[in-house]
Structures are given as C-alpha cells and as structure tokens.
Amino acid sequence: MTTKRTAFFVSDGTGITSEALGMSLLSRFEGFEFERITLPYVDSVEKANETVEKINEASLRNDAKAIIFDTLVDDRIRSIIASSNCFMIDVFAAFLGPLEQELGQQPSDRVGRNKITENRGYDHRISAISYALDNDDGARTRYYNEADVILVGVSxxxxxPTCLYLAMQYGIKAANYPLTEEDIDDQKLPASIKSFKQKLFGLTIEPDRLSLIRNERKANSRYASMKQCNYEVEEVELMYRRERIPFMNTTHYSVEEIATRIMVQAEIKRRC
Amino acid sequence: MTTKRTAFFVSDGTGITSEALGMSLLSRFEGFEFERITLPYVDSVEKANETVEKINEASLRNDAKAIIFDTLVDDRIRSIIASSNCFMIDVFAAFLGPLEQELGQQPSDRVGRNKITENRGYDHRISAISYALDNDDGARTRYYNEADVILVGVSxxxxxPTCLYLAMQYGIKAANYPLTEEDIDDQKLPASIKSFKQKLFGLTIEPDRLSLIRNERKANSRYASMKQCNYEVEEVELMYRRERIPFMNTTHYSVEEIATRIMVQAEIKRRC
Incomplete structure (x- = not known):
C-alpha cells in the first residue's frame, strides 16, 4: 500500500529548480505517492496566505503533513508559509550558511547578476532556436557549415525535440536530417550531409517503440508496421557503424537526457 | 575587485538541476566571478578520477578552492570527488536525512519511479512540441480548438520560443499568431482568431529592444526602424486593452519566466 502525500514547490520565481530538485529527492521514497503542486511567483503576503490555505487543505486531506520545498528569498513570505501545517525544506538556507563561511562574504538579499548572464545566453538561445526551426527535417541544407551538430535518424x-532542447538549454545550433528508406536501402549517406560527416550524430530507437509512435501518426500503415520499423532500425544502425557515425539509442531517455548525452559523447561545447 | 572561483556541477545524470540550484545560490555572492563547469554523467571511477584532476587544476589556477555542487547517488563516486581540493556541497544529503525522518522510510539507493512519470509526461511533451511547430506563426489555424493557449503579438x-518552452516544460499545446501591421492599423482582431478570444494571450516588448532584434534579421529596414517598432508596440497594446486580451511585456524576462508567468496569469493547467 502506498501512502499519499502532497508536495508543494513554492518559489518567488518559476519554481522550476525547486520542483526538479524536490521530485528527484522524493522519487527515492518508493512507498509514497506524491501529488505535485508547483506554485510559482509567490511574491506577496496575499499570495503567501493563499498558499498557506492550500497547504493546510492538503495536509488535512492526506491526514499527513504536506512537504514543502521552497526557494523563497524573502524571509517575511517564508515565515508566513512556515506557519502552515507542513514539513518545510528551505532549499536555499541549507547551503547559504556554508557558502557564506567558505566565501567569507554575506549573501545579498536579492538574486544578482543573473540578468547579465541570462541576457548573454538569451541571444544565443533565441538564434539557436531559429536555427533549429529553419534547419529541421532536412528542410534546408545550405547552412550546415554553421551547425554545431547535425542529427540524423529515421522518421x-x-x-x-532533441534539436530544440539543445538550442533552448545549451544554445547549440542543431540541424537535423531524416534518413529515408532510399538512403538506407543504398547504405549511402546522402550527398547533402556527406561533406559534414564530422558533425553527424545518429539517433536510433527500439523498433517496437518506433512502431507505437508511428502508429499515432499513421495508424495501420506500412510506415508504422513492425516489419518496416525493424528493417529501418537495423539498416540505419548498420549504416552508422559502417560510416563510423557516433549514435545513441533514445528509447529509454527523456529529451533532456538525450540532449545532454549527445553533448558529452560528441564533445560539443555549450554556448550559454 | 572580484575574486575568481570555479564552480563545478557534478552529477551522474544531466546535472541540469544541480547547475540551476548552484548558479542561483552563487548569484547571491556578488563579490565573486564564478567560472561554471557542468560535468554530467560522472558514473564511473574513471570519470570520477578525471573530475578530481579538473577540480584540482581549477583550485590551483584560482588559488582558492573550487566549489562543487554534486547530485551523485553513488557514495563511492562521491568519496572520490570529495578527496579533491574543493569545497563540496552535497545537494541530496542535506535533505535526505530530514525527509527520511519525516517520512519514516529509508531512501532507496536509486532514483525511482521517474521512468513512469517521465514516460507519461513524455508523450504529452512530444505531441505538444509537434503542435507548437505545426501551429507556429499562423501557419495553420484550423486546429485552434485543440490549443491550450494562442499567443499573439507583433513579429x-x-x-x-515561448510556445516551444510551454510545450517542452509543461506539455501545453500553444499556437501562435502574428499580428501584422494591417491588423494593427484596423484595430481589429483577425477573423481566424476572433472566435478563440478566450484562449488569446498577448506578448509585448519595449520598442528599442524590438528594433534591436529586428535589425539582426533585416538591418536598416523600415521593419526594424524605431519609428515602426514604436508604432506597432503602441497600437498592439491599445488593441490588447480594447479587446481585453491579457498580455505581458517580455523585455526583461527569460523564456522560462515568460512561459511560467503566462501559465499563472492565464490560469493554464500544466499537462505534465
């Protein structure tokens, strides 16, 4: 039997960091079922009071204290939240003390400098996203000289999604080119990517997963059949090996993981 | 004068969480300049030893201990890293103890359950990304009934990027429709979006920033001129107010922040 608990991720920003950290921690307690509630932009007394109500309701409902992960900078807001019926984990406080000691400086009340870093990164990210969109699915091949990486793989x-994530998270210009049945039959790299061989990175996927995904697009088609998926995957992997193109199997990974593994495996330097 | 330190984010996963948390914490120590090095997939003794070398080099170079944020699950790997000349912050350990006490259960050695959650979210995310791509820039309007939100705004x-982020992070189906000079001149919502008024969310931006961005696309054009940008922004904001379309100014925010603020302001429920 699993026990229900509600986990709140409360932030005066997006809450994305406290949510990622908290979910990762909670996933290690397997006897529980955690309902996840993220509350971004809790930046006023009013919103803090609303949050307290939500927390108290959840604690009552589960007959057990809600778990709160907070990344609030404002102490006043945090003390309001702390007055609720909850078990609270103050993500920042745990580390600010030790860091203050090590660095010999008091932390400021505000999150600083992010603006600058972010803006520098921002332009890289936006132009990388444009690049990914313009060079998606082999739509355009004449700007491959600008690419940091060119993903290849069957439909x-x-x-x-991997190209978009590479752009969004790392500012990487990632193009992608689909390997068609014809390319695979010939066991030949298409001319338009042949000269960029050192930038190619192959994706592969288990045939049954591929068939499932293709069936969502075109149900009961030859394209989505197990036979066709088996054939394409087998042949494309053969081509990767023959042409010595590095590749990875994406089946059991999230988009974040696929993107990050490509960065490591292909030794690509992030741009933001 | 700022002091240089190197910050390492070491993980057996992507390292994205420890990096986000660590950067946020370090941004509050304004007297320092932190060089950021993220090392994902440190999952073997060999990689741990390589990491130790990199850390020791950085500490020597800066004549001050490197700061390590780690989210390593394997104690053996962590103890190797800890043997380097560094100041180490063990992100998980700080919270696992208190959580263990509160939940009355020992944490497992492995990150569990993520697979399932992730897979359920995965399909939502992938189909939301497809939706954003297919319904970008007014390319297609006949599936607006499926949209969770339709972003409007000048070119x-x-x-x-906001639509893509909404899809990637929250599994939200976000279409977008460009408001052209003609629409703005008329102060009339185009017919294709008029019937979806309750799904519309407007973006606006400071004219000088808009001019800068447009100049990168078409330098010295009428399109990128301050006069044109001033005009379009003024009129589009007038239209948002007149039509009672909720809107936000994107100038000083990152894509993550814009997306999350839209979720809150428009009360959109995440789908993953």
Whole structure:
C-alpha cells in the first residue's frame, strides 16, 4: 500500500529548480505517492496566505503533513508559509550558511547578476532556436557549415525535440536530417550531409517503440508496421557503424537526457 | 575587485538541476566571478578520477578552492570527488536525512519511479512540441480548438520560443499568431482568431529592444526602424486593452519566466 502525500514547490520565481530538485529527492521514497503542486511567483503576503490555505487543505486531506520545498528569498513570505501545517525544506538556507563561511562574504538579499548572464545566453538561445526551426527535417541544407551538430535518424526517432532542447538549454545550433528508406536501402549517406560527416550524430530507437509512435501518426500503415520499423532500425544502425557515425539509442531517455548525452559523447561545447 | 572561483556541477545524470540550484545560490555572492563547469554523467571511477584532476587544476589556477555542487547517488563516486581540493556541497544529503525522518522510510539507493512519470509526461511533451511547430506563426489555424493557449503579438516579440518552452516544460499545446501591421492599423482582431478570444494571450516588448532584434534579421529596414517598432508596440497594446486580451511585456524576462508567468496569469493547467 502506498501512502499519499502532497508536495508543494513554492518559489518567488518559476519554481522550476525547486520542483526538479524536490521530485528527484522524493522519487527515492518508493512507498509514497506524491501529488505535485508547483506554485510559482509567490511574491506577496496575499499570495503567501493563499498558499498557506492550500497547504493546510492538503495536509488535512492526506491526514499527513504536506512537504514543502521552497526557494523563497524573502524571509517575511517564508515565515508566513512556515506557519502552515507542513514539513518545510528551505532549499536555499541549507547551503547559504556554508557558502557564506567558505566565501567569507554575506549573501545579498536579492538574486544578482543573473540578468547579465541570462541576457548573454538569451541571444544565443533565441538564434539557436531559429536555427533549429529553419534547419529541421532536412528542410534546408545550405547552412550546415554553421551547425554545431547535425542529427540524423529515421522518421520519428526523436530528432526535432532533441534539436530544440539543445538550442533552448545549451544554445547549440542543431540541424537535423531524416534518413529515408532510399538512403538506407543504398547504405549511402546522402550527398547533402556527406561533406559534414564530422558533425553527424545518429539517433536510433527500439523498433517496437518506433512502431507505437508511428502508429499515432499513421495508424495501420506500412510506415508504422513492425516489419518496416525493424528493417529501418537495423539498416540505419548498420549504416552508422559502417560510416563510423557516433549514435545513441533514445528509447529509454527523456529529451533532456538525450540532449545532454549527445553533448558529452560528441564533445560539443555549450554556448550559454 | 572580484575574486575568481570555479564552480563545478557534478552529477551522474544531466546535472541540469544541480547547475540551476548552484548558479542561483552563487548569484547571491556578488563579490565573486564564478567560472561554471557542468560535468554530467560522472558514473564511473574513471570519470570520477578525471573530475578530481579538473577540480584540482581549477583550485590551483584560482588559488582558492573550487566549489562543487554534486547530485551523485553513488557514495563511492562521491568519496572520490570529495578527496579533491574543493569545497563540496552535497545537494541530496542535506535533505535526505530530514525527509527520511519525516517520512519514516529509508531512501532507496536509486532514483525511482521517474521512468513512469517521465514516460507519461513524455508523450504529452512530444505531441505538444509537434503542435507548437505545426501551429507556429499562423501557419495553420484550423486546429485552434485543440490549443491550450494562442499567443499573439507583433513579429519578433518572442512568441515562438515561448510556445516551444510551454510545450517542452509543461506539455501545453500553444499556437501562435502574428499580428501584422494591417491588423494593427484596423484595430481589429483577425477573423481566424476572433472566435478563440478566450484562449488569446498577448506578448509585448519595449520598442528599442524590438528594433534591436529586428535589425539582426533585416538591418536598416523600415521593419526594424524605431519609428515602426514604436508604432506597432503602441497600437498592439491599445488593441490588447480594447479587446481585453491579457498580455505581458517580455523585455526583461527569460523564456522560462515568460512561459511560467503566462501559465499563472492565464490560469493554464500544466499537462505534465
């Protein structure tokens, strides 16, 4: 039997960091089922009071204290939240003390400098996103000289989301080119990517997963059949090996993981 | 004068969480300049030893201990890293003890359950990304009934990256529709979006920032001129107010922040 608990991620920003950290920690307590509630932009007394109500309701409902992960900078807001019926984990406080000692400086009340860093990164990210969109699915090949990486793979192996994530998270210019049945039959790299061989990175995927995904697009088609998926995957992997193109199997990974593994495996330097 | 330190984010996963947390903490120590090095997939003794070398080099170079934020699950790997000349912050350990006490259960050695959660979210995210791509920039309007939100705004006000982020992070189906000079002149919502008024969310941006961005696309054009940008922004904001379309100014925010603020302001429920 699993026990229900509600986990709140409360932040005066997006809450994305406290949520990622908290979910990762909670995933290690397997006897529980955690309901996840993220509350971003809790930046006023009014919103803090509303949050307290939500927390108390959840604690009552589960007959057990809600777990709160907070990344609030304002002590006044945090003390309001702390007055609720909850078990609270103050993500920042745990580390600010030790860091203050090590660095010999008091932390400021405000999150600083992010603006600058962010703006520098911002332009890289936006232009990388444009690049990914313009060079998606082999739509355009004449700007491959600008690419940091060119993903190749059969249709629906995860190329587009990975390119977009590489752009968004790392500011990487990632193009992608679909390997068609014809390319695979010939066991030949298409001319338009052949000269960029050192930038190629292959994606592959388990045939049954590929068939499932393709069936969502075109149900009961030859394209989505197990036979066709088996064939394409087998042949494309053969081509990767023959052409010595580095590749990875995306089946069991999230987009974040696929993107980060490509960065490591292909030794690509992030741009933001 | 700022003091240089190197910050390492070491993980057996992507390192994205420890990096986000660590950067946020370090940004509050304004007297320092931190060089950021993220080392994902440190999952073997060999990689741990390589990491130790990198850390020791950085500490020597800066004549001050490198700061390490780690989210390593394997104690053996962590103890190797800890043997380096560094100031180490063990992100998980700080919270696992208190959580263990509160939940009355020992944490497992492995990050559990993420797979399931992730897979359920995965399909939502992938189909939301497809939706954003297919319904970008007014390319297609006949599936607006499926949209969770339709972003509107003048050219280059940040619609596309925001839609992609909404899809990637929250599994939200976000379409976007560009408001052209003609629409703005008339002060009339185009017919294709008029019937979806309750789904519309407007983006606006400071004219000088818009001019800068447009100049990168088409330098010295009428399109990028301050006069044109001033005009479009003024009129589009007038239209938002007149039509009672909720809107936000994107100038000083990152894509993450814009997306999350839209979720809150428009009360959109995440889908993953």
């Amino acid at each position: 629906r192996s995860g190329k587009t | 280059r006000s940040g619609k596309t």
